[in-house]
Amino acid sequence: MQDRLQQFYRALLRHYGPQHWWPGESPFEVMVGAVLTQNTNWTNVEKAIARLKAAGVLDLQRLRRLEPAVLAEYIRPAGYYNLKARRLRHLVDWFCERYDGSLAALRRLSVGRLRAELLAIHGIGPETADSIILYALAKPTFVVDTYTHRILVRHHCLDADCDYEQIKSYCEGRLEEDVPLYNEFHALLVQVGKNHCRPRPRCAGCPLESFDHTVEDPND
DNA sequence: GACCAGGCACATC
DNA sequence: GATGTGCATGGT
Numbered sequence: 001m002q003d004r005l006q007q008f009y010r011a012l013l014r015h016y017g018p019q020h021w022w023p024g025e026s027p028f029e030v031m032v033g034a035v036l037t038q039n040t041n042w043t044n045v046e047k048a049i050a051r052l053k054a055a056g057v058l059d060l061q062r063l064r065r066l067e068p069a070v071l072a073e074y075i076r077p078a079g080y081y082n083l084k085a086r087r088l089r090h091l092v093d094w095f096c097e098r099y100d101g102s103l104a105a106l107r108r109l110s111v112g113r114l115r116a117e118l119l120a121i122h123g124i125g126p127e128t129a130d131s132i133i134l135y136a137l138a139k140p141t142f143v144v145d146t147y148t149h150r151i152l153v154r155h156h157c158l159d160a161d162c163d164y165e166q167i168k169s170y171c172e173g174r175l176e177e178d179v180p181l182y183n184e185f186h187a188l189l190v191q192v193g194k195n196h197c198r199p200r201p202r203c204a205g206c207p208l209e210s211f212d213h214t215v216e217d218p219n220d
Numbered sequence: 221g222a223c224c225a226g227g228c229a230c231a232t233c
Numbered sequence: 234g235a236t237g238t239g240c241a242t243g244g245t
Contacts, residue, residue, distance in 0.1 A: 021226095038227040044242060045226085079225090079242040087228085125228050145226050190226055198224070 004157065005174045008208060009181075012188035015207035019187035022135035024049075027103050028060060030136035031095075034128050035087050036078040047077035060101045064092045087123030094121050103137070111139050126164045134186070140179050142171045143186040147193025154197065155213045 023042075024030040029049065036045040051074045052058040057066060066074075072085035098117070099105040106114065111133060118129035130143040144167045152158045158170055175181060196206035201215040 034226090037225090039225065039240090040227085040242075041225040041244070043225095043244070047243085077242060080227090080240045081242080083228085083240055123228065127227065131226075143226085147226075186226085193226085200223085 003174045004155070004211070005171060008151075008155075008211070009175075009185050009188070011207045011211075012192055013184065016188055016191050018184060019191060021183055021187040022131075024135075027136040029058060031091065031132050032058065032063075032088060034131040034136070035084055035091060035123070036075060037131075038080070038084070038087075038128060040079050044077050044079060048075040051075070051077070060092055060096065063088065064096060083123070090122050091124060107137055107139065111141050114139065115141065126168075130168075134179065134182055138179050140177045140182055142168050142175070142182050144168050144171070145186070145190065145193075147197060148186070148189050150199075151189060151193060151197050151208070154201075154215060155208065155211055 022030045022033065024033050032052070033045055033049060036048050049058065052063075055074055057063055057071075057074065063071065068082075068085045068089060071088065072081045075081050075084055075088075078084060094117070095101055095106075109117075114133055114137070115129050118124050118132060119126065124132075127143060127145055130141045133139050133141045134143055144164050148171070149158075149162070149167055152167060152170065153160045153162070158167060162170075171185075175185070192207060196202050196208075203209050203213075203215065
C-alpha cells in the first residue's frame with residue numbers, strides 16, 4: 001500500500017507536470033529570491049529581481065556595498081522592502097564573512113550544520129533556510145510553507161496546530177531522501193495550493209479532490 | 221474595496 | 234508558551 005503522501009505526489013505530478021523550480025538563473029539569485037518571497041506573491045519578487053539585475057547589483061559584493069535605503073528602493077515591488085533589505089544584508093554579510101562568498105564551501109557543510117547557521121541569521125526562518133538549502137545548494141531538506149500546512153491538515157494528515165518541524169518530519173519520514181523529489185513536491189504543493197487550497201478553498205477541479213479531505217480549518 | 225501572497229521577529233498577556 | 238501585530242506592494 002502506497003503512502004498517502006506519495007499518492008498526492010503522483011496525482012499532482014500527473015496533473016501539473018514538472019514545475020522546473022527554482023526559477024532563478026544562479027544559486028545567488030535563488031538565495032536573494034528566498035528572502036524576497038517571504039509572505040509575498042512571486043510576481044512581485046520577479047519585479048524586484050529584475051530591478052536588481054537592471055541596476056547591475058545582483059551580485060554578492062555589489063549588493064553588500066549598497067546603502068540599505070538604496071537596496072530597499074530597488075526591491076520595493078516585493079513589499080516589506082525596508083525589512084527585506086536588512087535581511088538580505090544579514091544574509092550576504094554571513095556568506096562573505098563566514099564563507100568568503102564561496103558556494104562550494106557552503107555545499108561542503110552538512111545539511112544540519114547549514115540549517116543551524118542559516119537559522120541563526122536574523123530574518124532567516126525555517127522556510128527561507130530550507131529553500132536556500134534545497135533550491136540554491138541542491139542539498140536534501142524538505143521545504144514547508146503555508147500551503148503544505150493547509151493541504152496536509154485539510155487532508156487529515158496532520159493536526160491544525162502542528163508546527164513547521166512536525167510537518168517537515170512528516171514529509172521526510174514518508175519520502176525517499178532525494179533532492180529532485182523534494183524540489184518537485186514542494187513546487188507542486190505550491191501550485192495546487194495557489195489554485196485550490198487558499199484560505200477560501202476552491203475544491204472543484206483540484207487534482208486532490210478525490211482524496212478524503214475537509215475544508216474546515218480553524219487556523220484559517 | 222476586500223482578499224491574498226512561496227514569513228519572520230517581537231511585544232504582550 | 235500561546236496569541237497578536239508590524240512589515241507593504243500589487244494582482245484578482
